[in-house]
Amino acid sequence: MERKEFLKRGFGSLLGIAAVAPLIGACSSSTIDPVTTTGTGTGTSTGTTNGSSSSDCAVSPSETAGPFPTKVPANFVMKDIRSDRTGVAFTINITVKNSNSSCAALSGALVDIWHCDKDGYYSEYGGSGMQSVNYTTVDFLRGRQTSDANGLVSFTSIFPGWYSGRAPHIHVHVYNSAGKSLLVTQIAFPYDISNTVYTTAQSYGYTKGAQDTKNESDNVFSDSIATELATVTGSLSAGYVLTFAVVVSA
Secondary structure: OOHHHHHHOOHHHHOOOHHHHHHOOOOOOOOOOOOOOOOOOOEEEOOOOOOOEOOEOOOOOOOOOOOOOOOOHHHHEOOEOOOOOOOOEEEEEEEEEEHHHOOEEOOOOEEEEEOOOOOOOOOOOOOEOOEOOOOOOOOOOEEEEEOOOOOEEEEEEEOOOOOOOOOOEEEEEEEOOOOOEEEEEEEEOOHHHHHHHHHHOHHHOOOOOOOOOOHHHOOOHHHOHHHHEOEEEEEOOOEEEEEEEEEEOO
16 A cells, blocks of 8 residues: 555554554645745745744644654653764754643653654664565664753754655654653644755755655645744755744643
8 A cells, every 4th residue: 555545544543553553664734935045955944933922822733643653762762863874964953832831831841753764764664564674673763852941852863854645744742741641743844945955965865856745735734734834944064953842731
Protein backbone atom coordinates (compact mmCIF):
# COMPACT_ATOMS: atom_id res chain seq x y z
CA MET A 1 0.00 0.00 0.00
CA GLU A 2 1.40 3.43 -0.87
CA ARG A 3 2.46 5.61 2.06
CA LYS A 4 0.10 8.48 1.19
CA GLU A 5 -2.94 6.23 0.88
CA PHE A 6 -2.02 4.44 4.10
CA LEU A 7 -2.04 7.73 6.01
CA LYS A 8 -5.31 8.87 4.45
CA ARG A 9 -7.05 5.74 5.69
CA GLY A 10 -6.61 6.87 9.27
CA PHE A 11 -3.71 4.80 10.55
CA GLY A 12 -3.50 7.21 13.49
CA SER A 13 -6.45 5.48 15.14
CA LEU A 14 -4.45 2.25 15.34
CA LEU A 15 -1.43 3.66 17.11
CA GLY A 16 -2.66 2.49 20.48
CA ILE A 17 -2.14 -1.11 19.36
CA ALA A 18 1.51 -1.71 20.11
CA ALA A 19 1.66 -4.87 18.05
CA VAL A 20 1.27 -3.09 14.75
CA ALA A 21 4.17 -0.67 15.16
CA PRO A 22 6.99 -3.08 14.29
CA LEU A 23 5.13 -4.19 11.16
CA ILE A 24 5.05 -0.76 9.60
CA GLY A 25 7.69 0.58 7.25
CA ALA A 26 9.01 4.34 7.03
CA CYS A 27 7.79 7.64 8.75
CA SER A 28 -4.82 22.42 7.41
CA SER A 29 -6.08 25.10 5.03
CA SER A 30 -4.47 28.49 5.38
CA THR A 31 -1.99 29.51 2.72
CA ILE A 32 1.11 31.18 4.11
CA ASP A 33 2.85 33.58 1.74
CA PRO A 34 6.53 32.70 1.91
CA VAL A 35 9.33 35.17 2.40
CA THR A 36 11.62 35.08 -0.61
CA THR A 37 15.02 33.56 -0.01
CA THR A 38 18.20 34.40 -1.85
CA GLY A 39 20.24 32.13 -4.04
CA THR A 40 22.73 31.62 -1.21
CA GLY A 41 20.16 29.74 0.81
CA THR A 42 19.64 32.50 3.37
CA GLY A 43 16.16 33.37 4.54
CA THR A 44 13.65 33.93 7.29
CA SER A 45 10.06 32.78 7.41
CA THR A 46 7.69 33.59 10.22
CA GLY A 47 5.20 31.02 11.43
CA THR A 48 2.22 31.03 13.72
CA THR A 49 1.83 33.49 16.58
CA ASN A 50 -0.33 31.11 18.60
CA GLY A 51 0.66 31.20 22.26
CA SER A 52 2.23 34.65 21.99
CA SER A 53 -0.28 36.23 24.36
CA SER A 54 -3.13 35.38 26.72
CA SER A 55 -5.60 36.45 24.03
CA ASP A 56 -3.97 34.15 21.47
CA CYS A 57 -3.71 30.96 23.48
CA ALA A 58 -5.48 28.05 21.82
CA VAL A 59 -4.26 24.55 22.65
CA SER A 60 -2.15 23.26 19.77
CA PRO A 61 -3.88 20.75 17.47
CA SER A 62 -3.69 17.11 18.46
CA GLU A 63 -2.16 14.96 15.72
CA THR A 64 -1.23 11.34 15.15
CA ALA A 65 2.01 10.15 16.74
CA GLY A 66 2.69 7.72 13.97
CA PRO A 67 3.34 5.70 12.18
CA PHE A 68 6.83 5.89 13.73
CA PRO A 69 6.64 6.96 17.38
CA THR A 70 9.63 6.49 19.67
CA LYS A 71 9.25 3.12 21.34
CA VAL A 72 10.97 3.93 24.66
CA PRO A 73 11.26 7.74 24.90
CA ALA A 74 13.00 7.68 28.29
CA ASN A 75 16.03 6.13 26.59
CA PHE A 76 16.63 9.29 24.56
CA VAL A 77 17.27 12.00 27.14
CA MET A 78 19.66 14.07 25.05
CA LYS A 79 20.00 17.45 23.37
CA ASP A 80 22.11 16.38 20.39
CA ILE A 81 19.94 13.83 18.55
CA ARG A 82 21.97 13.54 15.34
CA SER A 83 23.78 10.28 16.07
CA ASP A 84 25.41 9.36 12.73
CA ARG A 85 23.00 11.36 10.55
CA THR A 86 24.41 14.10 8.34
CA GLY A 87 22.75 17.09 6.73
CA VAL A 88 22.20 20.84 7.08
CA ALA A 89 22.64 21.94 10.71
CA PHE A 90 19.32 22.48 12.45
CA THR A 91 18.56 23.81 15.94
CA ILE A 92 15.07 23.09 17.23
CA ASN A 93 13.74 25.43 19.94
CA ILE A 94 10.32 24.57 21.34
CA THR A 95 8.59 26.53 24.09
CA VAL A 96 5.82 24.83 26.05
CA LYS A 97 3.01 27.07 27.28
CA ASN A 98 0.01 26.37 29.48
CA SER A 99 -3.38 27.48 28.18
CA ASN A 100 -4.78 27.26 31.71
CA SER A 101 -2.34 29.97 32.89
CA SER A 102 -2.87 32.53 30.12
CA CYS A 103 -0.10 30.91 28.08
CA ALA A 104 2.53 31.22 30.78
CA ALA A 105 5.62 29.10 30.29
CA LEU A 106 5.31 25.52 31.53
CA SER A 107 8.49 24.37 33.25
CA GLY A 108 9.26 20.74 34.03
CA ALA A 109 7.39 19.37 31.02
CA LEU A 110 8.86 16.33 29.28
CA VAL A 111 9.15 16.96 25.55
CA ASP A 112 9.87 14.17 23.08
CA ILE A 113 10.61 14.85 19.44
CA TRP A 114 11.38 12.64 16.45
CA HIS A 115 11.76 13.15 12.72
CA CYS A 116 13.15 11.49 9.61
CA ASP A 117 16.67 11.87 8.24
CA LYS A 118 17.61 13.78 5.09
CA ASP A 119 16.55 10.81 2.95
CA GLY A 120 13.12 10.50 4.58
CA TYR A 121 13.85 7.49 6.80
CA TYR A 122 13.07 6.92 10.49
CA SER A 123 15.13 4.98 12.99
CA GLU A 124 13.56 2.06 14.91
CA TYR A 125 11.49 1.02 11.88
CA GLY A 126 11.83 -0.37 8.38
CA GLY A 127 12.42 -3.52 6.39
CA SER A 128 8.84 -3.74 5.14
CA GLY A 129 5.78 -1.75 4.18
CA MET A 130 6.29 1.99 3.76
CA GLN A 131 10.02 2.04 4.56
CA SER A 132 12.14 -0.41 2.65
CA VAL A 133 15.41 0.44 4.39
CA ASN A 134 15.70 -1.44 7.67
CA TYR A 135 16.63 0.81 10.58
CA THR A 136 15.04 -1.30 13.31
CA THR A 137 18.35 -1.82 15.12
CA VAL A 138 19.56 1.78 15.15
CA ASP A 139 18.42 5.00 16.81
CA PHE A 140 18.76 8.52 15.45
CA LEU A 141 16.87 11.80 15.39
CA ARG A 142 14.88 11.04 18.53
CA GLY A 143 15.25 12.96 21.78
CA ARG A 144 13.78 14.05 25.09
CA GLN A 145 14.36 17.22 27.09
CA THR A 146 12.73 18.79 30.16
CA SER A 147 11.48 22.35 29.74
CA ASP A 148 13.31 25.00 31.75
CA ALA A 149 11.88 27.95 33.71
CA ASN A 150 11.01 29.63 30.41
CA GLY A 151 9.26 26.51 29.10
CA LEU A 152 12.07 25.99 26.58
CA VAL A 153 13.64 22.83 25.25
CA SER A 154 16.35 22.84 22.59
CA PHE A 155 17.70 20.10 20.32
CA THR A 156 20.66 19.90 17.94
CA SER A 157 19.69 18.04 14.78
CA ILE A 158 19.79 18.07 10.98
CA PHE A 159 17.16 19.53 8.67
CA PRO A 160 14.66 16.72 8.05
CA GLY A 161 14.08 15.38 4.57
CA TRP A 162 10.72 14.40 3.14
CA TYR A 163 8.91 11.33 1.94
CA SER A 164 6.07 10.91 -0.50
CA GLY A 165 2.65 12.02 0.66
CA ARG A 166 3.78 14.19 3.58
CA ALA A 167 5.06 17.71 3.93
CA PRO A 168 8.26 18.01 6.02
CA HIS A 169 7.51 17.83 9.73
CA ILE A 170 8.63 17.13 13.29
CA HIS A 171 6.63 15.04 15.75
CA VAL A 172 6.25 16.34 19.32
CA HIS A 173 4.85 14.60 22.40
CA VAL A 174 4.50 16.65 25.60
CA TYR A 175 4.03 15.13 29.07
CA ASN A 176 3.75 16.82 32.44
CA SER A 177 6.48 16.32 35.03
CA ALA A 178 4.68 13.24 36.38
CA GLY A 179 4.67 11.61 32.95
CA LYS A 180 1.01 12.21 32.07
CA SER A 181 0.52 12.74 28.34
CA LEU A 182 -0.67 16.27 27.58
CA LEU A 183 -0.46 16.52 23.79
CA VAL A 184 0.84 14.86 20.66
CA THR A 185 1.26 17.29 17.78
CA GLN A 186 3.37 18.02 14.69
CA ILE A 187 5.35 21.02 13.46
CA ALA A 188 5.35 22.20 9.85
CA PHE A 189 8.08 24.16 8.02
CA PRO A 190 7.72 27.23 5.79
CA TYR A 191 7.77 26.03 2.20
CA ASP A 192 10.36 28.53 0.98
CA ILE A 193 12.91 27.36 3.54
CA SER A 194 12.41 23.65 2.96
CA ASN A 195 12.40 24.16 -0.81
CA THR A 196 15.74 25.98 -0.57
CA VAL A 197 17.25 23.05 1.33
CA TYR A 198 15.85 20.36 -0.95
CA THR A 199 16.76 22.05 -4.22
CA THR A 200 20.14 23.66 -3.42
CA ALA A 201 21.77 21.54 -0.69
CA GLN A 202 23.00 18.65 -2.83
CA SER A 203 26.49 19.04 -1.34
CA TYR A 204 24.94 18.27 2.07
CA GLY A 205 23.35 15.08 0.73
CA TYR A 206 19.84 16.29 -0.12
CA THR A 207 19.41 14.66 -3.52
CA LYS A 208 15.66 13.98 -3.81
CA GLY A 209 14.73 17.46 -5.04
CA ALA A 210 11.61 19.43 -4.13
CA GLN A 211 9.05 17.88 -1.79
CA ASP A 212 6.00 16.39 -3.49
CA THR A 213 3.49 17.59 -0.86
CA LYS A 214 3.03 21.15 0.40
CA ASN A 215 1.54 22.08 3.77
CA GLU A 216 -1.82 23.10 2.37
CA SER A 217 -2.35 19.69 0.75
CA ASP A 218 -0.78 17.62 3.54
CA ASN A 219 -3.07 15.08 5.20
CA VAL A 220 -2.15 16.40 8.68
CA PHE A 221 -1.58 20.13 8.16
CA SER A 222 -4.29 20.96 5.62
CA ASP A 223 -6.76 22.00 8.33
CA SER A 224 -4.38 23.35 10.96
CA ILE A 225 -1.35 24.99 9.35
CA ALA A 226 -2.28 28.36 10.86
CA THR A 227 -1.27 27.04 14.29
CA GLU A 228 1.38 24.45 13.37
CA LEU A 229 3.77 26.44 11.19
CA ALA A 230 7.18 27.15 12.74
CA THR A 231 9.38 30.18 12.32
CA VAL A 232 12.67 29.20 10.65
CA THR A 233 15.71 31.44 10.18
CA GLY A 234 19.23 30.90 8.90
CA SER A 235 21.11 29.63 5.87
CA LEU A 236 22.64 26.48 4.44
CA SER A 237 26.15 27.43 5.51
CA ALA A 238 25.29 28.67 9.00
CA GLY A 239 22.47 26.24 9.64
CA TYR A 240 18.83 26.90 10.41
CA VAL A 241 17.03 27.61 13.66
CA LEU A 242 13.40 26.58 14.20
CA THR A 243 11.30 28.36 16.81
CA PHE A 244 7.87 27.13 17.83
CA ALA A 245 5.45 27.35 20.77
CA VAL A 246 3.39 24.33 21.77
CA VAL A 247 0.34 25.18 23.86
CA VAL A 248 -1.00 22.49 26.17
CA SER A 249 -3.69 22.27 28.81
CA ALA A 250 -1.85 21.47 32.05
